Amino acid sequence: MASLSLQDIRKSYTGTPVLHGISLDIADGEFVVFVGPSGCGKSTLLRCIAGLEDIDGGALLINGQRMNDTPAAQRGLAMVFQSYALYPHMTVAENMSFSLKLAGLPKAQIAAQVQQAAEVLQITHLLARKPAALSGGQRQRVAIGRAIVRKPGVFLFDEPLSNLDASLRGQMRLELTRLHHELKTTMLYVTHDQAEAMTLANRIVVFNSGRIEQVGVPMDLYRRPVNRFVAGFLGSPRINFLDGQVAAVDAQQLTLALAQGVQLRLPRARWADRHLALGDTLGLGIRPENLLLVNDGTPSSLPAQVELVEQLGDISHVHLRCAAGTTMTLRASPDTRLALGAPVWLHLPPEHCLLFDAQGQALH
Secondary structure, X not given: OOOEEEEEEEEEEOOEXXXXXXXXXXXXXXXXXXXXXXXXXXXXHHHHHHOOOOOOEEEEEEOOEEOOOOOHHHOOEEEEOOOOOOOOOOOHHHHHHHHXXXXXXXXXXXXXXXXXXXXXXXXXXHOOOOHXXXXXXXXXXXXXXXXXXXXXXXXXXEOOOOOOOHHHHHHHHHHHHHHHHHXXXXXXXXXXXXXXXXXXXXXXXXXXXXXXXXXXXXXXXXXXXXXXXXXXXXXXXXXXXXXXXXXXXXXXXXXXXXXXXXXXXXXXXXXXXOOOOOOOEEEEEEOHHHOEEEOOOOOOEEEEEEEEEEEOOOOEEEEEEOHHHOEEEEEEOOOOOOOOOOEEEEEOOHHHOEEEOOOOEEOO
């Protein structure tokens, strides 16, 4: 097991910066997920940690030791890639033991470590098979087993579930969570799937354009995002955004003027540390599960029109169109019956509303 410290890590390709000074401390035994859109630098950072890419600036410390120039094989890490990269002519046992044989370990020790890893991953019955006879989920378990047998201080996962179908991804998320609890080893996991990030991580690191936007435990990031980017990236369906202007503000409350004359009053104390003036433009965010349907319009209710209802069995997602072409999504009971094109009224509970300034920074 190992701790990591990233100190102002920088990386460029042909003069174009990709990582803009990443600093992060990861404790021994943590499960940390790097999440963000494609091209944000999360996989590049993982490869820099693994030693597969050179670090152009800053320092990488593993257990307090600088590792910038240490070869990948000597860093005490094991990486699981998006592609399984299994040798097709070898059995599962041979694939899992290959790195140990190269290291010159005794046969008895190799067999014991392979058996132990296979039991942890519940693939003992597959050890004599070749990759062609395995399902996608089984192949991914073998790839993870190949990393486990090395007993690394840190596991690095680079989008390992992206090639699996939805049901297998859900099953493998449970397997990885169980594996972390059993091994208690530091794990770094890269994904663009916010559902994987929310369900797997002790802490999430949200990346955007080579920079860290926010670090924290999943529900803190979900409930208290630092900006519009984090609020919009985490959550499915994504958060609803509306733009408004400050219509009134005093020591007790803030009144936000939305489209179609809607006046929304919010407790001023929640944003008491920010100076707000009449006419200031603010963004309002509210998640689909917090929107409420009401029977008729009031000055604080938002009129909308039903565009589509997605019935998912346990829940329905109602897609709505508001004034000026703004679209919103509401999470409703599967028994909710709404006709396409029907007018509805929406209540935005003030306690669930997030506010963002003109630069997209959250007002907390």
